Amino acid sequence: MISKTLxxxxxxxxxxxxxxxxxxxxxxxxxxxxxxxxxxxxxSDGMLYPVMQRMELDRLxxxxxxxxxxxxxxxxxxxxxxxxQALEAExxxxxxxxxxxxxxxxxxxxxx
Amino acid sequence: xxxxxxxxxxxxxxxxxxESFEDGLVVDMELHLRxxxxxxxxxxxxxxxxxxxxVGQVGTADSIAREYRKNRELALDRRTPWRPARFMPALAWNxxxxxxxKIKRQKGFSIxxxxxxxxxxxxxxxxxxxxxxEMNYDRFHVNAGAxxxxxxxxxxxxxxxxxxxxxxxxxxxxxxAEFPEVRQMARFVSVxxxxxxxxxxxxxxxxxxxxxxxxxxxxxxxxxxxxxxxxLFDPHAxxxxxxxxxxxxxxxxxxxxxxxxxNRGDYTVSGILAGIPEQSSISFDILLPFLAAEDFGFxxxxxxxxxxxxxxxxxxxxxxxxxxxKIALQFSRVSGHTxxxxxxxxxxxxxxxxxxxxxxxxxxxxxxxxxFSILALxxxxxxxxxYLNLTTAQGSSRGKEIAxxxxxxxxxxxxxxxxxxxxxxxxxxxxxxxxxxIPLCLPxxxxxxxxxxxxxQLISPATCGLLLGFLxxxxxxxxxxxxxxxxxxxxxxxxxxxxxxxxxxxxLRKLLVVFQFSMTLMLIIGSLTVFRQMQFFKTRPxxxxxxxxxxxxxxxxxxxxxxxxxxEILRDSSITSASAASDPAMMFRTSITIEKWEGQKxxxxxxxxxxxxxxxxxxxxxxxxxxGQFFAKTMNGSLTDKIVINETAVKALxxxxxxxxxxxxxxxIGVVKDFPAHSLHTAIGPVAMVYDPAKFRYLFVKxxxxxxxxxxxxxxRTWKRVAQDYPFEFAFLDQQIDNLYHSDQKxxxxxxxxxxxxxxxxxxxxxxxxxxxIARRRKEIGMRKVLGASTPQIMAMLSREFVKWVALASxxxxxxxxxxxxxxxRSFAYRVSIGIGEFILSITLTLLxxxxxxxxxxxxxxxxxxxDSLRCE
Numbered sequence: 001m002i003s004k005t006l007x008x009x010x011x012x013x014x015x016x017x018x019x020x021x022x023x024x025x026x027x028x029x030x031x032x033x034x035x036x037x038x039x040x041x042x043x044s045d046g047m048l049y050p051v052m053q054r055m056e057l058d059r060l061x062x063x064x065x066x067x068x069x070x071x072x073x074x075x076x077x078x079x080x081x082x083x084x085q086a087l088e089a090e091x092x093x094x095x096x097x098x099x100x101x102x103x104x105x106x107x108x109x110x111x112x
Numbered sequence: 113x114x115x116x117x118x119x120x121x122x123x124x125x126x127x128x129x130x131e132s133f134e135d136g137l138v139v140d141m142e143l144h145l146r147x148x149x150x151x152x153x154x155x156x157x158x159x160x161x162x163x164x165x166x167v168g169q170v171g172t173a174d175s176i177a178r179e180y181r182k183n184r185e186l187a188l189d190r191r192t193p194w195r196p197a198r199f200m201p202a203l204a205w206n207x208x209x210x211x212x213x214k215i216k217r218q219k220g221f222s223i224x225x226x227x228x229x230x231x232x233x234x235x236x237x238x239x240x241x242x243x244x245x246e247m248n249y250d251r252f253h254v255n256a257g258a259x260x261x262x263x264x265x266x267x268x269x270x271x272x273x274x275x276x277x278x279x280x281x282x283x284x285x286x287x288x289a290e291f292p293e294v295r296q297m298a299r300f301v302s303v304x305x306x307x308x309x310x311x312x313x314x315x316x317x318x319x320x321x322x323x324x325x326x327x328x329x330x331x332x333x334x335x336x337x338x339x340x341x342x343x344l345f346d347p348h349a350x351x352x353x354x355x356x357x358x359x360x361x362x363x364x365x366x367x368x369x370x371x372x373x374x375n376r377g378d379y380t381v382s383g384i385l386a387g388i389p390e391q392s393s394i395s396f397d398i399l400l401p402f403l404a405a406e407d408f409g410f411x412x413x414x415x416x417x418x419x420x421x422x423x424x425x426x427x428x429x430x431x432x433x434x435x436x437x438k439i440a441l442q443f444s445r446v447s448g449h450t451x452x453x454x455x456x457x458x459x460x461x462x463x464x465x466x467x468x469x470x471x472x473x474x475x476x477x478x479x480x481x482x483x484f485s486i487l488a489l490x491x492x493x494x495x496x497x498x499y500l501n502l503t504t505a506q507g508s509s510r511g512k513e514i515a516x517x518x519x520x521x522x523x524x525x526x527x528x529x530x531x532x533x534x535x536x537x538x539x540x541x542x543x544x545x546x547x548x549x550i551p552l553c554l555p556x557x558x559x560x561x562x563x564x565x566x567x568x569q570l571i572s573p574a575t576c577g578l579l580l581g582f583l584x585x586x587x588x589x590x591x592x593x594x595x596x597x598x599x600x601x602x603x604x605x606x607x608x609x610x611x612x613x614x615x616x617x618x619x620l621r622k623l624l625v626v627f628q629f630s631m632t633l634m635l636i637i638g639s640l641t642v643f644r645q646m647q648f649f650k651t652r653p654x655x656x657x658x659x660x661x662x663x664x665x666x667x668x669x670x671x672x673x674x675x676x677x678x679x680e681i682l683r684d685s686s687i688t689s690a691s692a693a694s695d696p697a698m699m700f701r702t703s704i705t706i707e708k709w710e711g712q713k714x715x716x717x718x719x720x721x722x723x724x725x726x727x728x729x730x731x732x733x734x735x736x737x738x739x740g741q742f743f744a745k746t747m748n749g750s751l752t753d754k755i756v757i758n759e760t761a762v763k764a765l766x767x768x769x770x771x772x773x774x775x776x777x778x779x780x781i782g783v784v785k786d787f788p789a790h791s792l793h794t795a796i797g798p799v800a801m802v803y804d805p806a807k808f809r810y811l812f813v814k815x816x817x818x819x820x821x822x823x824x825x826x827x828x829r830t831w832k833r834v835a836q837d838y839p840f841e842f843a844f845l846d847q848q849i850d851n852l853y854h855s856d857q858k859x860x861x862x863x864x865x866x867x868x869x870x871x872x873x874x875x876x877x878x879x880x881x882x883x884x885x886i887a888r889r890r891k892e893i894g895m896r897k898v899l900g901a902s903t904p905q906i907m908a909m910l911s912r913e914f915v916k917w918v919a920l921a922s923x924x925x926x927x928x929x930x931x932x933x934x935x936x937x938r939s940f941a942y943r944v945s946i947g948i949g950e951f952i953l954s955i956t957l958t959l960l961x962x963x964x965x966x967x968x969x970x971x972x973x974x975x976x977x978x979x980d981s982l983r984c985e
Binding site: 025026027031044045046047049050051053054057072074075 | 139143175
């Protein structure tokens with residue numbers, strides 16, 4: 001089970017990462033997270049949208065209504081340049097955190 | 113059957129409740145729900161189950177709305193953009209503009225409101241200054257908090273407790289010696305009027321006092337010359353106030369010079385006092401050392417004569433109440449006066465809390481302070497009621513403005529704030545007018561209250577704070593209800609045009625007008641009653657004739673020359689009689705206890721007002737004999753062994769034939785008809801009169817009516833010839849007697865002024881209400897005229913309403929006024945009974961003034977051409 005704080009902290013980087021592969025809409029984003037994480041990351045669906053609004057206000061993503069193949073119109077989100085920079089920064093931060101964590105978790109060599 | 117669209121519509125309603133779901137956001141939710149539903153359906157769930165599961169996945173509207181709200185909150189005040197700002201400078205400017213425009217447009221209402229509030233505030237400020245003045249008595253003494261006056265409480269033979277501030281001379285030194293809590297002690301006594309001379313300059317000094325040397329150290333009377341510690345040590349020292357010093361010595365340095373008192377003793381000036389502050393409950397012009405007391409007939413060593421005000425300065429932290437009890441115990445043990453007890457009265461309480469203490473000084477009274485404060489507040493309250501009534505009544509004229517503000521997003525707090533601001537603005541204008549008019553009103557107020565209040569008192573920070581408080585409270589009182597009322601108007605109703613005054617609002621207005629008129633009526637009834645009681649004092653048969661009687665003080669050797677003085681004076685034909693005595697009628701200062709008489713019950717004693725007089729007292733005063741005869745030179749035996757009493761005394765003693773009976777060791781030779789020994793506040797009690805030339809203090813001279821000036825001139829000449837060492841000073845007895853009711857008259861005057869103000873404000877309000885109500889009925893009046901109503905009929909119709917109000921006010925006011933005036937009249941032993949006349953007169957007066965006030969409006973309405981009022985439809 002992933003803690004609430006970690007979940008909150010990781011939401012934005014994950015959304016940015018997903019959108020870095022191309023535009024997408026809310027329901028699909030959630031489905032992709034669920035599938036990739038094997039269900040271990042589970043967002044309460046409605047809460048995604050305020051986060052998206054915040055990110056849009058912060059100019060990390062942009063959105064538009066697109067109707068694909070005459071189906072119902074969908075609210076698509078797209079990553080901005082600012083968003084890409086933010087994603088890189090996030091990735092390196094997470095990398096550093098993970099490295100540090102891994103480093104201290106490995107068995108230590110004891111010098112004679 | 114499950115209907116998806118219907119269910120989704122229901123589900124969306126929950127989201128639409130939240131204003132954080134801005135345009136389009138709910139669509140996101142709906143699409144998400146539909147996607148989730150579709151995929152769950154594919155998984156094989158039934159439509160109903162799929163829907164409920166999808167709803168669960170999306171989450172609750174409340175928690176999502178909260179997250180959206182967080183995105184939108186502004187940094188400064190956590191406000192969301194779709195809410196208006198709490199303060200908008202542009203709007204404030206608009207409020208001010210509208211308020212000023214309204215004041216300008218509705219001149220009549222504005223004048224009524226602002227003038228009324230100004231009058232109310234002005235009277236409140238005056239009374240505030242007066243109350244401050246009354247409360248500040250004796251506070252100028254550095255030690256004010258630690259100085260106490262000793263009070264004796266004596267139970268007289270009748271069982272009543274009498275309190276007075278005069279104590280035997282032995283008490284003071286005993287207190288100082290035996291109680292370490294007493295740091296210093298000073299005895300003080302006024303020896304009344306004395307003749308003071310510097311060579312040719314001879315004057316009567318009315319206010320000469322004796323005191324211990326420590327007096328000037330305990331109190332902070334400002335000494336301009338001389339030393340407070342030593343000024344009164346020498347038995348022949350004298351301390352003058354500045355005015356007296358200039359009177360006797362002009363520009364010379366008075367210190368070290370001598371003054372002669374009563375043509376006998378010489379006293380050397382050892383100190384000059386700057387004037388005694390007006391807020392002093394102890395007053396004197398000249399101070400003499402206690403050591404000189406015996407020269408003025410005052411004892412210096414006894415427990416049995418009660419003469420001296422005794423002041424003590426206590427050590428810090430001493431509980432005056434406990435010390436008072438200890439002192440009382442010690443006093444009854446040492447002095448042997450077991451029916452007496454003592455207490456300590458703090459100096460700052462002397463002025464306002466001495467109404468139960470018998471003393472000659474005219475003091476203030478805390479009850480009067482309360483009464484005047486309440487009256488002033490009532491006047492202000494009436495002005496506030498006018499504001500409230502006129503503002504709510506005009507609601508219709510502001511209705512559209514309010515509705516428009518609300519429609520464009522004003523919250524009711526803002527509307528209420530706007531109208532409260534307007535009332536504050538008008539109150540502020542009224543306050544400015546009130547403050548500007550104070551310099552004009554102060555002289556009038558001073559003459560009415562007998563005070564000398566100066567403008568500078570207004571400038572203290574405490575007063576300014578109080579004024580600001582007045583302003584805020586008045587603004588709130590006047591404006592709060594109208595603000596809440598106007599802010600609660602429903603914009604839809606107002607804009608649709610069917611705006612009607614609520615019945616509740618107009619009922620409240622009527623009630624308040626009725627309240628105003630009840631107050632006014634009560635004040636009018638009160639004024640009339642006070643006036644009648646004062647007239648009663650002036651006209652009631654007293655049992656003697658106070659007119660055309662002169663009082664001349666007898667001092668020094670003059671009291672021994674009474675016979676020759678009288679003989680010389682009576683040579684003038686304009687003088688009908690002359691008599692010497694210790695006190696004038698109605699101003700007796702002495703009482704004695706009769707301990708022995710025939711037929712006395714065991715232990716019975718009789719307290720008796722007492723005067724020493726000569727054989728012409730009854731003739732000069734026109735006092736009639738009931739039995740026997742008055743003192744006469746032709747009587748056998750010594751006149752000093754005889755006594756004359758009044759009828760009340762005869763009754764109290766239980767004598768059937770009093771003549772020849774003995775009272776103590778004197779023989780009763782006559783009984784006079786009752787006459788008052790004191791003012792008519794108290795009932796006439798037993799009076800005893802005794803002949804003793806040694807005690808005479810006044811010569812009373814009866815002048816033929818109409819001959820005042822010639823008689824006075826000849827009297828002055830005679831006086832110069834016979835008593836050249838003594839200044840010729842006189843007073844008219846009737847004026848002195850009128851002075852006994854001075855404080856009652858002062859109170860009557862103040863009540864009259866408040867009555868006028870209340871009447872003025874109530875009628876201003878009525879004028880406003882009448883013009884408003886009549887304006888609303890213009891069309892009705894027009895219709896009635898068209899259908900044949902005459903001008904008088906319409907006026908009668910319009911006046912009927914107001915007559916009802918006054919009638920209702922009378923019903924409320926009369927019983928209350930009756931009760932209150934009865935309470936007040938009870939303080940007089942001789943009083944008028946409250947007649948139905950005052951009530952009828954007051955009601956008629958109020959009704960007439962009210963009808964006169966509204967007639968200005970109703971005549972115009974009734975005579976208006978109906979074409980003008982009906983045409984505009």
